[in-house]
Amino acid sequence: MNDIGHVGPSSGLGATGAAARIHEASAAYRANAQGEAAPAAPRWAEGRDRVELSDHARHLDAIRAMPDVRMARVEAIKQAIAGGTYESPEKLQAAIEGVLRDISE
Numbered sequence: 001m002n003d004i005g006h007v008g009p010s011s012g013l014g015a016t017g018a019a020a021r022i023h024e025a026s027a028a029y030r031a032n033a034q035g036e037a038a039p040a041a042p043r044w045a046e047g048r049d050r051v052e053l054s055d056h057a058r059h060l061d062a063i064r065a066m067p068d069v070r071m072a073r074v075e076a077i078k079q080a081i082a083g084g085t086y087e088s089p090e091k092l093q094a095a096i097e098g099v100l101r102d103i104s105e
Helices: 014-033 055-064 071-083 089-104
Strands: none
């Protein structure tokens, strides 16, 4: 199996070193994405594989950061809708306002 850098608890990298390397790599990526001359690759990165995050990956990260779904609440609303007791003009207006608020944030 090919060795890609021994990242792990025994590598000696540590959280601080890893964060610094990620910061250097992301700065180079941003500079490249903006058409600027990217700073020279750090010495530790020479001759190594690299990882680039796509816009899709950034969107997925934003989705993961969203609050958890309250399944009990969802089920209660489903039952109210099925029973015909959920829909009202006030609830529809509140839902529309909530969606608009979420979109504008």
